[in-house]
Structure formats: structure tokens, C-alpha cells
Amino acid sequence: MSEERAVAALEQSGISFTVTRHGRVSSLAEAAAARGVAPSAIIKTLVVRRGEGDYLFVLVPGGRTISWPKLRALLGVNRMSMPDAATAKDVTGYERGTITPFGATTAWPVIMDETISGTVSIGAGAHGVAATVDADDVVTALGAQVADVTEPE
Template structure:
């Protein structure tokens, strides 16, 4: 289902062009708290269904998108392994907007300035509906994981750090 949005983002236009059904959900932005857990609370979804998009780069200089549940931490070693690299680290905040076209808190793979390889945590397939940034702060897109994966052409991998119990949640 499509909902009226304050403005169509590149992500929404991409989904429209692919004939993918989605819902845009606006929320109030707190510049001091851009966490996925805060966003989840504001849009009424559990944090594990709200996926955050992080820009990383490998030791060879290749940039990558990593998409992980909002209540987890990206494991850079696992990302590097999935990408076939020796090492990965988060991109500098100053590089995010010039490389993606999006500001922190609004980064999404869909409609990004450059089509970097994208990796999504394998838990994305556990849900009927997930939420990711629609490409601007204060706006999330809700859609099925299968549609998100189709729109973004991801490689699925285990990307999160294990907790003390051994569970990645």
C-alpha cells in the first residue's frame, strides 16, 4: 500500500518504477537521537524489524552498504569475509553524503548516488515486513524483505556481532 508522503524520495521513485508495494511512514526526528531503536519506537515496530544502512569500505578501497537490524551491531570482520576482503571499516561520516547522496539518519541503498555492492544480514528474511530509511531523516519505508532484496540486489550474509548468549539479537 502506498501512503502519501511529504515528498517522493529517490527510494520511493525506484520502488514505484519496479511496481513494488510499500508504505511510507513519517516520524519526528530528534537530531540528538538518530538510532534505529528510537526510530522503531516512533514508527511502532520492534527494533529487529527496523534495519539500519551503514556505509563501509574494504582494505582495497571498495565501498559497501551493510544493512543490519536496528538492535544489533555490524561485525566488520563478517562483512569483510562476505565481501571477499581482508578488512572492512565504517566509512567516515564526512564521506557518507558525497558518496551516497544521503545524510546520516537517512541513508538507504535504494536510489543511492552510486550503486555500491550491498550486503544484508540474513535475519532480514525472518519478517513479513521490514522498515528501512526512505532516503531522508523522518521517513521510513515499510515493505516485504523479498521486495527490498529485489529493489536493492543484496547478498545475504551473517553480519552481526554475537551477544554473550551466542545469539545475534
């Protein structure tokens, strides 16, 4: 099960976290209220295709979106794309809306936007399930690269 895999990976990482279960939500504001954090502390995990069979996770705070020019410049590539839902599930083990680097079937590289800090809430493998963690612990546990890769929505 996806949630169990994500929680087990969080436990194995050794970082402190709290799981919140709230069911499906329909907006960023609703998710933030259900998780007890600011909208900017909701972390979206996006899967990006860098090349054939080459993916990465980009952690984006609520209210922001990937800046493709910044991400391409950081990675030194000319083209990138977001995989379709079926491919995203194949390469992560999670369906869209539940994707997290924790417990993904492949430990793809992680890039975390530099605006993410403090206490944050990241998906935990199932709809309406999240883990509240410290952003610095996420960087350490995932070996994430922190960089300026987003812009306001």
C-alpha cells in the same frame, strides 16, 4: 531532494511499500514505536569502504551490529572501514541517518544480514522518514546478498 529520490526509487522498483513520516527520534525503541514495528524490524543502512572508491551497503537489523570478522571473511578482504560523514554523503547522496540503498547516487552492492525477515522499516532518504517493506522484496529489488554478517549489540 533526498526523500523524493528514495521514494521515486522505491516506486520504480515495483515493490509494495508504505512511507511513514515521524520526525527525528532519539532511540531504536522510539523509532520502532513511531513506525509501528518491532525494534528488530528497523533496518539500518551502513556504508562500508572496501577499498579506494569501492563501497557497499550493509543492512543491519535493530539491536545488532556489523561483525567485522564475518564481513571481511564473506568479502575476502583484510581491511574495511566506515567512511566519515562527508564521504558517506559524497558516495551515496544521503547524509548519515538518512542513508538508504534506494535512490543512492551510486548503486553499490548490498549485503543484507540473514536475520532480517518479514515486514521491515528502512530509511527513505530524510530524517524521520521510512519505508515499510517486505524483506524478501528488498532482496529482490536491490539484488542483495543475504549472509550472516552481524552480531548482537
